[in-house]
Amino acid sequence: MSLGGDDGYGGDYGQDPTRPGGPSSGGRLTRTRLPEGDDDPFAPPRRGTPRPGKPSRNLVTVVSVVVLLIAAIAFANRGGGDDSSNGSSDDPGGTSATSESTAPTGERPVEGKDTVTGIASGFAKTEQGAQSAAANYAVALGSADMFKPASRRQIVSAIYAPDAATARLKRLDKAFSGNKILSNAGLDSHGNPPDGMTFVSRTNPVGTKVERFEGDTARIAVWQSTLFGIAGEGSTKPVSESWHTDTFELQWIKGDWKVTKYTQKDGPAPVGRDQAAASAEDMANAVEGFGGFTYAR
Structure with a gap:
């Protein structure tokens, strides 16, 4: 995700020690100078x-x-x-x-943000600005808010180019309307987890790469890890980690980078470390206690 x-x-x-008041004489020094x-x-x-x-x-x-x-x-x-x-x-x-x-x-990192979604905005018209935009957009598209209709529309409208946003929302609404995605994630028809549990969907960019930059357009790849699942005692969808590469086609529109096309593929994934998994309670507390970041290169 x-x-x-x-x-x-x-x-x-x-x-x-030869100066008046020096330590060698207790405060006074006497000299004898021969002619x-x-x-x-x-x-x-x-x-x-x-x-x-x-x-x-x-x-x-x-x-x-x-x-x-x-x-x-x-x-x-x-x-x-x-x-x-x-x-x-x-x-x-x-x-x-x-x-x-x-x-x-x-x-320098951007200071602006979308007033509705809080997503960073006002990125520089440079390669680094495009990379910052892509990393921030990857975080937004991989968030738990994408599983709720109202916040999903706000996110897509904020980061996509106007024409692309309309077509993208239609596809997303259709994909979620069957509830298959929601049920597989352990959520109800409104995108909510079972009572007493926490839905986790958090993307963590590891790095970005410029695949193309031509002034008003850019293609940026974002390598990332994702935490996804339901945290809580008795969860049947425990939080797990996965790795993906998101690729964004960006266009400079009205002073900012906007998404015109977005694709995702698996990996590259590192070898998993032999490390004990956290308990359901610890994972829920971590997700609620540690906030996400606004990424800017």
């Missing part, structure tokens, strides 16, 4: 004593390096982000300090 702290690099750099002519000519040469109030070259070098290091760290943490209230950044990789750990890469 198709469905974002400041490091305090403060550090006490050791005081010069230049009284030096013992056979004694080993004395190391020069820094003048009072003038730091040694080594100390100046250390402080300079530390200052440069702190400046570099501060610049890296800034990440080129702006100071807008929503924490957005002109950097397409989302490297500002306010970026979430799951921030998308590439083009």
Whole structure:
């Protein structure tokens, strides 16, 4: 089925023990300086004593390096982000300090959405924009809302091109009218699961691929996994996982990508891992407790 702290690099750099107040004298330092002519000519040469109030070259070098290091760290943490209230950044990789750990890469994610369905909208007229649109549409078409007449019409009308939407709705309504799809899914004629149970139909895009991009049209493939079934004690349709590839023919219409054709095929499916299946209760709690994502590349 198709469905974002400041490091305090403060550090006490050791005081010069020859400076007044240094640790070696409890706060005072007494020097004895012989006249230049009284030096013992056979004694080993004395190391020069820094003048009072003038730091040694080594100390100046250390402080300079530390200052440069702190400046570099501060610049890296800034990440080129702006100071807008929503924490957005002109950097397409989302490297500002306010970026979430799951921030998308590439083009900035869209901010618009359909007022009825909540499906993301306003995608960029680029390859990445088309991929984002296809991933979002795969999530919508694989959702549990597609099994209810009213929400199905809203979803199809929101993501399909006007002419394609009419023909697609006719085919879908006919397919669901016989109740065979609904009964096989464990639902009643209105798309509802048995009392006390949860219907699960959630698509999770794994990746997208541009198969064709020609400015106003694009063909995008979406590889995805899907959770589907009825979660609850005594369910005869337990939630299972499947893998599919959805392919979308998209057209640029009135400032956004719209679907003109949609197909689905099985796989590629990975080898299943030897992992204990969750109980019916745990699965129901997970589906209700973990919300789905709006995908944007």
